[in-house]
Amino acid sequence: MKAKPYWLKIKRFIIQSCTILSLFFSSQICFAAGEKITFPKLDWSFSGITGTFDRASQQRGLQVYKEVCAGCHGMRLLAYRNLKAIGYNDDEIKAFASENSVNTLNDDGEVVEREARPSDKFVSPYPNEQAARVANGGAYPPDLSLIIKARSDGANYLHALLTGYVDAPDEQKIPDGMYYNKYYPGKLIGMPQPLYEDGVEYADGTKATPDQMAKDVTAFLAWAAEPEMEDRKRLGISVILFLLVLTILSYFTMKQIWAPIKNR
Amino acid sequence: MSKAKFKNPVVKWIDHRLPIFSFMDHELNHYPTPKNLNYFWNFGSLAGIALVTMIITGIVLSMNYTAHVDYAFDSVERIMRDVNHGWLIRYIHMNGASFFFIVVYIHIFRGLYYGSYKAPRELLWILGVLILLLMMATAFMGYVLPWGQMSFWGATVITNLFSAIPLVGESIVTWLWGGFSVDNSTLNRFFSLHFVLPFVIVGVVILHLVALHRFGSNNPIGIDVKGTQDTLPFNPYYTIKDLFGLGVFLTIFAAAVFFFPNFMGHPDNYIEANPMVTPAHIVPEWYFLPFYAILRAIPDKLGGVLFMFGSIAVLFVIPWLDRSSVRSSQFRPIFKIFFWILLADCVLLGYLGAMPAEGIYVILSRIATAYYFFHFLILFPLLPYIEKTKPLPISISEPVLSGSSPASAFAFREKK
Numbered sequence: 001m002k003a004k005p006y007w008l009k010i011k012r013f014i015i016q017s018c019t020i021l022s023l024f025f026s027s028q029i030c031f032a033a034g035e036k037i038t039f040p041k042l043d044w045s046f047s048g049i050t051g052t053f054d055r056a057s058q059q060r061g062l063q064v065y066k067e068v069c070a071g072c073h074g075m076r077l078l079a080y081r082n083l084k085a086i087g088y089n090d091d092e093i094k095a096f097a098s099e100n101s102v103n104t105l106n107d108d109g110e111v112v113e114r115e116a117r118p119s120d121k122f123v124s125p126y127p128n129e130q131a132a133r134v135a136n137g138g139a140y141p142p143d144l145s146l147i148i149k150a151r152s153d154g155a156n157y158l159h160a161l162l163t164g165y166v167d168a169p170d171e172q173k174i175p176d177g178m179y180y181n182k183y184y185p186g187k188l189i190g191m192p193q194p195l196y197e198d199g200v201e202y203a204d205g206t207k208a209t210p211d212q213m214a215k216d217v218t219a220f221l222a223w224a225a226e227p228e229m230e231d232r233k234r235l236g237i238s239v240i241l242f243l244l245v246l247t248i249l250s251y252f253t254m255k256q257i258w259a260p261i262k263n264r
Numbered sequence: 265m266s267k268a269k270f271k272n273p274v275v276k277w278i279d280h281r282l283p284i285f286s287f288m289d290h291e292l293n294h295y296p297t298p299k300n301l302n303y304f305w306n307f308g309s310l311a312g313i314a315l316v317t318m319i320i321t322g323i324v325l326s327m328n329y330t331a332h333v334d335y336a337f338d339s340v341e342r343i344m345r346d347v348n349h350g351w352l353i354r355y356i357h358m359n360g361a362s363f364f365f366i367v368v369y370i371h372i373f374r375g376l377y378y379g380s381y382k383a384p385r386e387l388l389w390i391l392g393v394l395i396l397l398l399m400m401a402t403a404f405m406g407y408v409l410p411w412g413q414m415s416f417w418g419a420t421v422i423t424n425l426f427s428a429i430p431l432v433g434e435s436i437v438t439w440l441w442g443g444f445s446v447d448n449s450t451l452n453r454f455f456s457l458h459f460v461l462p463f464v465i466v467g468v469v470i471l472h473l474v475a476l477h478r479f480g481s482n483n484p485i486g487i488d489v490k491g492t493q494d495t496l497p498f499n500p501y502y503t504i505k506d507l508f509g510l511g512v513f514l515t516i517f518a519a520a521v522f523f524f525p526n527f528m529g530h531p532d533n534y535i536e537a538n539p540m541v542t543p544a545h546i547v548p549e550w551y552f553l554p555f556y557a558i559l560r561a562i563p564d565k566l567g568g569v570l571f572m573f574g575s576i577a578v579l580f581v582i583p584w585l586d587r588s589s590v591r592s593s594q595f596r597p598i599f600k601i602f603f604w605i606l607l608a609d610c611v612l613l614g615y616l617g618a619m620p621a622e623g624i625y626v627i628l629s630r631i632a633t634a635y636y637f638f639h640f641l642i643l644f645p646l647l648p649y650i651e652k653t654k655p656l657p658i659s660i661s662e663p664v665l666s667g668s669s670p671a672s673a674f675a676f677r678e679k680k
Binding site: 077145151185225227233235236239240243244246247254258261 | 352
């Protein structure tokens with residue numbers, strides 16, 4: 001009797017593993033599908049296993065953050081020095097940081113203000129959550145450092161939210177200090193529409209449509225949430241190539257070692 | 265001990281006084297292993313490697329982590345942003361937990377399918393269930409450490425389960441928390457226990473291996489090894505097979521770590537813990553979902569807790585619940601069908617655990633929970649009275665050498 005060809009066994013093994021994995025992943029997908037609001041899926045430069053950030057878009061995004069968002073939203077996990085990763089040089093970063101001031105102690109032990117340095121974290125607009133709530137009618141503008149990772153399908157969600165301000169249907173009552181946004185869970189949001197046509201003037205001449213600004217600030221915030229992403233994907237490709245070679249070599253070594261047993 | 269000959273004089277000198285080399289030679293080199301093991305036998309060594317990976321990355325993470333409610337979240341983000349390759353270490357640890365559970369669940373279902381829990385391997389199985397229990401405790405406490413929203417609320421929900429215990433429940437919860445809510449003292453003790461429990465797991469794993477090596481591995485046809493013709497030395501046959509399996513495992517694992525590191529996590533855990541804001545849905549990590557579904561299927565709080573712990577407790581007594589003397593499902597046609605139903609039932613429970621506890625999901629959870637206990641408590645003891653098992657082969661060598669299915673090998677022998 002002839003032994004079953006080995007590739008058949010491998011095939012069976014792959015089919016079995018795929019079945020188990022797909023059972024597992026389908027349960028995950030179902031559980032993400034619980035949300036009722038669906039938002040447009042955009043083609044981001046940073047999605048996919050080889051995706052990278054678009055530097056020009058990120059820099060425009062920083063401008064949008066600085067001129068529009070930073071009035072209410074902090075980025076406390078980011079340091080000014082981190083901006084080097086999106087293409088700014090030391091002098092630009094120094095100048096950018098120095099527009100803000102931080103508290104420090106002088107030699108006499110008194111609290112004084114000094115200009116922020118590149119090593120400082122982004123200065124938040126409010127000293128604490130309570131102050132932020134009072135200034136915003138009770139709503140707390142969340143810190144944006146991790147916002148893309150802290151929301152399901154974060155990039156698409158944020159872009160949709162920023163462009164989701166539409167006229168409310170007649171039956172919808174809008175309480176004071178609330179705004180209608182078709183993509184926000186519950187549709188009523190405490191944040192007024194932040195992006196208007198030509199809300200910022202881009203240095204590179206790009207037309208500042210709300211859609212463009214939303215895309216740019218999302219690209220910037222996606223980087224802020226995952227500053228390691230480009231390194232991670234690049235390293236991942238090398239690691240996987242190495243592992244594939246190792247696995248293939250060990251497969252043929254295994255075949256050779258087992259050959260006398262299988263063919264006996 | 266074996267009569268291993270070592271050429272190196274230093275090795276010889278040491279081995280004469282401390283036979284550690286003879287021991288390794290005996291247990292890792294010559295260790296006789298059934299020759300017909302399939303790829304499902306790779307998952308034991310993979311689980312061991314996953315455990316070591318978790319311990320190494322965990323120790324490195326602990327060097328940079330601060331167990332304090334005011335600093336824990338930021339210290340994890342510092343690891344992600346400022347520690348050299350900190351993101352890699354953390355993503356390996358975070359995804360490693362999920363992959364550890366994937367590997368261990370496959371390992372457990374392998375044992376169920378091939379009857380690996382049956383005499384004389386009952387203690388081997390029990391030690392394995394104990395490892396699972398310790399893993400669950402460790403994983404639960406580890407998930408609290410980043411101090412995100414799910415960390416905090418998961419810890420609150422799960423520790424509150426103990427309040428269902430009559431009379432002393434509330435006191436036990438206060439004692440677990442070290443205060444009157446999940447707070448800094450809770451985080452501190454969870455960090456301490458999360459650090460120490462993996463080493464307890466290592467201890468139980470060693471016992472698991474001692475018990476394994478007493479009678480050797482079970483095998484796909486589930487009959488005892490009759491002699492040396494049925495076995496191969498572990499090295500090189502299974503070292504190379506385990507290496508190949510490890511290569512496949514690491515490739516899939518690396519794909520998750522490098523390309524989808526947050527796929528199995530929950531976005532809410534990137535929001536710092538806030539006792540004043542409850543997330544819309546509090547969902548445990550995926551590997552707890554089947555147990556979470558059982559918990560919520562029972563309308564009574566204490567009942568839910570008892571059934572949840574019961575679903576693990578029942579695993580301890582499986583060796584005595586299954587009355588059949590035939591180990592492998594290959595020769596148990598009815599048992600085999602029910603095995604796949606059980607697997608589907610557990611996947612269904614996992615799905616239901618992620619769904620809100622309302623409407624159809626509650627009804628399905630109850631049916632699935634009922635089936636889970638029916639399978640072990642009623643089907644296992646009664647099936648042997650109904651089921652007609654297929655004839656067992658004479659030995660492992662026959663079907664392996666002929667390469668045909670074990671049953672036909674047996675028929676072939678009989679015809680001769």
